[in-house]
Amino acid sequence: MKTIGEALRGFLERRGAPERMRLVRLWENWDMVMGTDIAVLAYPLGHRKRILLVGAEDNMAMQDLTFLTPEILERVNAFMDDVSDGPYFERVEVHLLQRRTPLDEVRVERSAPPPRVPPRPDNLGGLLGAFDPESPVGRAYASYVRMFREIGDTAAKHGGAARQNGTHRQDGPGRPNR
Known part of the structure; x- marks a missing residue:
């Protein structure tokens, strides 16, 4: 075989x-x-x-x-x-040639992947009371703050690994924790 x-x-x-x-x-x-x-x-x-x-x-x-x-x-x-x-x-x-790129000049370079988690702002949530919570801007800002808080909760649950490497792991049913 x-x-x-x-x-x-x-x-x-x-x-x-x-x-x-x-x-x-x-x-x-x-x-x-x-x-x-x-x-x-x-x-x-x-x-x-x-x-x-x-x-x-x-x-x-x-x-x-x-x-x-x-x-x-x-x-x-x-x-x-x-x-x-x-x-x-x-x-x-x-x-x-007529504007064609010769194959000896073609180089495929892999760029660094973008960070999966944006950096956390220093004064996150400081403007929550400044916007009407029912306005589109107020709802968008509250969602923005909630996103960072969920990322922080996930990082705390997995020992801070999500914050260090910019990713977080989600273990679902039937998936072993590694």
Whole structure:
């Protein structure tokens, strides 16, 4: 019987995950794979089946890259050698960039998640008597104060953990406390 990890690995391999991950590594290491002489002219735009799409900034660079396509093809196929039995790409197409973002410039960065609990104001509830409790502003302010008090009650119930890390845990029926 296979483990879940083995089954998942087989599933992803059948879907082409190793090739796709290797392509991501190619885009990330484009300057190293191409070398400085070609990397200043050629920008990776992607691929279509077995065709490598390369971008050029202007017509002069496009003409130079047309003559360099055998070298580009050789370098890229050498980099992709471990995921393919033969050459991974069969040919290179050179296009003008025309405001497209090359793949070697695309970086996905994870930003810090926003705090789950807003910081508690110092004088919370100080204006409760200043507003008519039946007015929309008075009801909204009372709800605002109530929200912070409930957060404080939850933090006290769970040992202050909610206030320290900005989250609070709700244990429901059938859920073990951890």
